[in-house]
Amino acid sequence: MTRSVIELPVHADDRRIARLAALAIGLTLAEAALPSPIPGVKPGLANIVILLVLLQHGWRAAAWVSALRVLAGGLLFGSLFAPGFWLSAAGALASLLVLALARHLPQAFFGPVSLSVLAAFGHIGGQLALAGWWLLPGAALIKLLPVFATAALIFGAVNGMIVMRVLAASTSDRRQSAPCLFP
Amino acid sequence: MPETQPSLLRPGTRFRIGDIGVLLAGTACIAGLTLWSWGGSQGDTAVIRAAGQIVETTTLTRAKTFSINGPLGITQVEIQPGRARVAADPSPRQFCVKQGWLTQSGQTALCLPNQVSLEIRGRAAAYDTLGY
Numbered sequence: 001m002t003r004s005v006i007e008l009p010v011h012a013d014d015r016r017i018a019r020l021a022a023l024a025i026g027l028t029l030a031e032a033a034l035p036s037p038i039p040g041v042k043p044g045l046a047n048i049v050i051l052l053v054l055l056q057h058g059w060r061a062a063a064w065v066s067a068l069r070v071l072a073g074g075l076l077f078g079s080l081f082a083p084g085f086w087l088s089a090a091g092a093l094a095s096l097l098v099l100a101l102a103r104h105l106p107q108a109f110f111g112p113v114s115l116s117v118l119a120a121f122g123h124i125g126g127q128l129a130l131a132g133w134w135l136l137p138g139a140a141l142i143k144l145l146p147v148f149a150t151a152a153l154i155f156g157a158v159n160g161m162i163v164m165r166v167l168a169a170s171t172s173d174r175r176q177s178a179p180c181l182f183p
Numbered sequence: 184m185p186e187t188q189p190s191l192l193r194p195g196t197r198f199r200i201g202d203i204g205v206l207l208a209g210t211a212c213i214a215g216l217t218l219w220s221w222g223g224s225q226g227d228t229a230v231i232r233a234a235g236q237i238v239e240t241t242t243l244t245r246a247k248t249f250s251i252n253g254p255l256g257i258t259q260v261e262i263q264p265g266r267a268r269v270a271a272d273p274s275p276r277q278f279c280v281k282q283g284w285l286t287q288s289g290q291t292a293l294c295l296p297n298q299v300s301l302e303i304r305g306r307a308a309a310y311d312t313l314g315y
Contacts, residue, residue: 109201117205121212146217153209160202 017061021068024049028073040127041151044120044159047095051116051163059100066092083135087127094126095119112167116160120152226288226303229267231260234298243267243303253297260301269294269301 027045036042046069054062070092074080102110102118128148132141231239233251241247241262248270249260256273266286269279274296282292288305 105201109199110205111197111199111202113198113202114205117202117209121209142220145220146213149209149213149216153206153213156209157206 013061016057017064017068020049020053020061021065021072024065024069025072025076028069029076032077038147038151040148043155044123047116047119047123047156048159048162048166050095051099051112051119051159052166054099054103054115055112055163055167059096059103062099063096066096086134087130090130091123091127094129095123098122111160112163113157113160116163117153117156120156120159121149124148124152224288224305225265226286226290226305228304229260229262229285230302230304232300232302233258251297251299253294253299255297258294258297258299260299267301267303268292269299272299273297 024046027049031042031045034042050062050066050069053065070085070089071080073088074082074085077084079085098121099115099119102115105114128141128145227243229239229241229243230237231241231249231251233253238251239249239260241249243262243265246261246263248262251258251260253273257271258269258273258279259271261268261270263284266284268284269282269292272280272294274294279292279294279299279301285292285301285303288303290303292301294300
């Protein structure tokens with residue numbers, strides 16, 4: 001009898017994605033504890049991580065981190081494949097698609113704040129599109145659009161400024177190795 | 184800085200001109216959404232009913248007054264450009280008079296005791312939440 005060993009080689013990239021995804025999941029859990037006046041209006045702190053990953057490691061890595069965050073978030077909240085999970089997934093997918101386009105904007109004119117605001121609008125757009133099509137067909141959601149859009153603008157801008165600060169902090173020190181953004 | 188390094192990694196401590204543009208566009212988008220979803224459409228026609236039958240249909244263009252007969256007496260409906268109201272009514276609680284001017288499509292003032300109603304209509308008929 002021969003023992004078969006299945007080897008799954010783990011690359012540095014995998015470890016990095018796992019580490020970043022863990023950070024995003026942590027932020028998702030932390031902000032779930034924050035009280036919110038309106039269900040669904042959340043700061044979206046995990047998007048800070050997604051945006052940093054996008055800017056530093058590319059879109060593929062960002063998509064991985066985002067997908068892992070949604071999946072693990074669903075597991076941890078116990079809402080895997082429940083409506084809330086699909087809403088989360090739709091928002092994450094839409095914001096990734098927006099970022100895939102928006103990252104080609106000329107970088108001299110559009111910084112992290114632009115990307116963050118656009119991604120936030122994409123996020124809320126994806127969620128509301130799924131909710132309106134699947135969960136709450138009808139006109140009720142339309143009345144909430146301005147509320148969600150305002151939240152997306154404010155939180156998107158704030159998250160973008162946080163990304164800007166983190167990027168500035170990580171590039172201002174002149175270390176040879178890549179700065180550790182996430183201790 | 185090597186050319187291959189993404190330029191976004193340069194210190195990004197300041198807003199870029201496009202960021203302000205995106206923020207302004209986002210604000211404009213919110214304003215548009217607010218107007219679209221919260222603002223009703225302006226009405227352009229007033230429909231007056233007595234005992235369920237339409238007695239007058241008039242456009243909200245010129246000022247005029249209608250006197251409608253009901254079981255309790257005369258209800259006066261006042262039309263002005265862009266708006267209409269029940270000016271006087273014999274009903275005891277005066278709900279339809281207190282409603283004041285109606286401007287939006289779908290708004291209705293009901294004077295139930297006197298069986299008179301005033302409804303504003305626009306180009307697109309709004310849902311009649313009283314009727315459904």
